Amino acid sequence: MNAEFLHKVSEEILHRYQIDRSLYGKFDVKRGLRNADGSGVLAGLTKISSVIGSRKENGKLVPVEGELRYRGIDIRDLVSGIQEDGRHGFSEVTYLLLFAKLPTRAELKEFEAYLYPRMALDKRLIATTILQFTSSHVMNAMQRVVLTLYSLDENPDDISIPNVVRQCLELIAKFPAIIAYSYRALRNKFHGDALFINPPKAGYDIAENFLHMLRPTSEFSKLEAEILDLALVLHAEHGGGNNSSFTTHVVSSSNTDTYSAIAAALGSLKGPLHGAANANVMYMMANIKENVKDWADRDEVAAYIEKILRKEAHDRTGLVYGMGHAVYTKSDPRAKILKEKARELAEVKGRMDEFNLYTAVEELTPGLFQKVKQSDKVISPNVDFFSGFVYDMLGFPVEIYTPLFAMARVVGWSAHRMDELINGGRIIRPAYKSVAEPQPYVPIDQRK
Template sequence: MPHDFMPGLAGVPAAKSAISDVDGERGILEYRGIRIEDLCAKSSFLETASLLLSGRLPTQHELVHFVGDITHHRRIKFKIVDLLKCLPEQGHPMDALQAAVAALGMFYPGRNVKDIDNNYWSAVRLIAKLPTIIAAHARIRRGDDAIPPRDDLDFCQNFLYMLSDHVPERIASDTLDVCLVLHAEHTMNASTFTGLVTASTLADPYTVVASSIGTLKGPLHGGANEEVVVMLREIGTPGKVRPYIENKLKAKQKLMGFGHRVYKVKDPRAVILQGLCGRLFKECGSSQLYDVAIEVERVAAELLGEKKIYPNVDFYSGILYDKLGIEVDCFTPMFAISRVAGWMAHWFEQLRENKLFRPDQIYSGEHNRPYVPIERR
């Protein structure tokens, strides 16, 4: 049966899912039916991860167990640390993360994806170990030793500690925790779709996540948060914003951190992140990047508002990560630390009623061409 071809599969449902929903006209995002604003104000990243995976908010007892399971699985094998040591220092942390996650699959065979119990432990391991891998790589590439996790620290405190060797201020780890809640899930985005395609072949979960990480890296997806900070630094001061944006638009280039396939208003996650910037900078001193960002948003609203192009999740996240002392090329790995919860929730869902992804194409090439011998070409 012929179908219309939709470039980028825009508007084409690729799955039925009960995990999250976006109302792009009204700027509403819900995880399992709960508004993102509520989760950011009242939940934590690990409770949100549990909600995404199981479909409902955990009881106190269940949450204690889930947090305990994650805490217990944070350590990584010394061979994974050795693997990270072998990678070039100038290599991108997303590539290191992808390599290490793919390698995890050799240590924890999760190949029997029909084993629901084993699948839970695979999800726990992945959520628990990604921060340890990223922190270890960040330290190893600058010549420091990797720091093992500390069980007395919570998820975000521990990550920042493993990165810097200092237990962070509460405001820093709380800010990071909200960032992770916000990035944990977002319907059928490119990296989630990639994961589903891989999952549909019944590949193991480490391969599923490694393929999603590869997709997340691209600048049109998770990689945009790095590019935003590069852009804000390039602009330098609020006074230089207008000519910069005008030149960019004249050259038909896109403003990073703006626009979205689904949102036609300001991304609700950008609204929350901007609020977090306000809170963090009030306590820890402002950031020149933030002053430039506010002016970029103001000028962009004037020049792009007509096309319904507004800040997306990547616009303010990098400014926060920068203030938390995270290096620019680690911003996209930060996205992965959180989104792995959503990827795993979709993996569970896919396996429940699996069907191999094998879409069609519209062939636009020729037929019946003669094979011309090489000496006559």
């Protein structure tokens, strides 16, 4: 009876909700808040970051090499400066994005002394929200923990900047433990794995503590910590228009509390159209590895990629996951940076054959895409093309790929929340035009 009812009303919904697609063009609706050329509708201004993948010439978008800047500083220069000093950079990038300036050594030391001791979670929260009400999805577990932290905050609704900064820094510090413990609880409840809770270790930074808390042995190499820190740096921020950052702007514009805003951003990122790209790359590459006999045979690899593009292989969507981006065209600077570290890790882990396969897919897909789709669109690998492979080499399960994205991007969300509170001024309220035909009210006994 219940199934029949749901099937019946669902059929009615599918029929009655439909809108004539031609009406979107008639009323010039910016579907997905995109312009006709695919660029985003200008909805705000920001100093936090800039993402460039094309330029306009004679009214047309022309592909250019990708550029990402944090507070005006090229991501390549940031990473290069950090690596030349032989140190981790996530705390420095967090400082830069939140406080709009590069810290001095003294300022960075002071900041880390404030941030790192706040990584631990309240034991009551672990015992109840994480271990008693265990979720089957880490992203939903993260949302619930974030909302529970509202209850543990003595001043949760104050949206003054000093209070919001405090709340954001505590969330940034706690995300590694939230993810590690939520995953361990999931494995214990649904798969029978042994449960262990490693508390954060003094002297470890964000990347080191995450590896320490997630792994039963708490052991990790210097290179593993370096590449995780780099991944966090590269994922920390990507403009105000991506779905989760824009969600942060929309929700923050109502003057709601920080926990509600970040929980909403997590809900956005969980969506497979936003946060699941690197997992999709892994599933696709597993399919390629299974069906291509000789990974070093570029002709065989190309033939299988062509089958994927023609919707004849893998999930038959015609998509080569990790190739192409909403903004970047010729290149994604994050992908270029991460690829080099991925090569270094692959050499150490004995997985260069897989790395070379990734490189072949990266190099072959753009031309095959244009051939099969009969398009002159320029595509290149995005950061997700390599991040899943990196996480796999680090021994991370697919279930925490999107949470790892959140562990980095909570920094960007925090900056965009403060940006909206300081500069927004008005609640975000775009228009929706009704295209429903007027109809009379029918008394209940006369309805069919």
